[in-house]
Amino acid sequence: MAGPDAATIRAWARAVGKPVGSRGAIAAELYNAYRRAQMIGRLRRVGSVAVAVAPEVLRAVSKRGPRPQQ
Numbered sequence: 001m002a003g004p005d006a007a008t009i010r011a012w013a014r015a016v017g018k019p020v021g022s023r024g025a026i027a028a029e030l031y032n033a034y035r036r037a038q039m040i041g042r043l044r045r046v047g048s049v050a051v052a053v054a055p056e057v058l059r060a061v062s063k064r065g066p067r068p069q070q
Helices: 006-015 028-046 048-053 055-063
Strands: none
Touching: 006 028
16 A cells, blocks of 8 residues: 655645655654644544544554654
């Protein structure tokens, strides 16, 4: 499964005030912060029921370590 492209992550990082370069590889920490933000946003859109039913998912996503280097 393909992840988000670098331009999407850079735009998000700039929008939320995170430092990001205009070229080069995306740091694993920035990639993971983007993925966490997307997951939390999806859970919030679903509503409090999703958080009440699956709080361990939210915890796992927010505490996930950096993605493995390829």
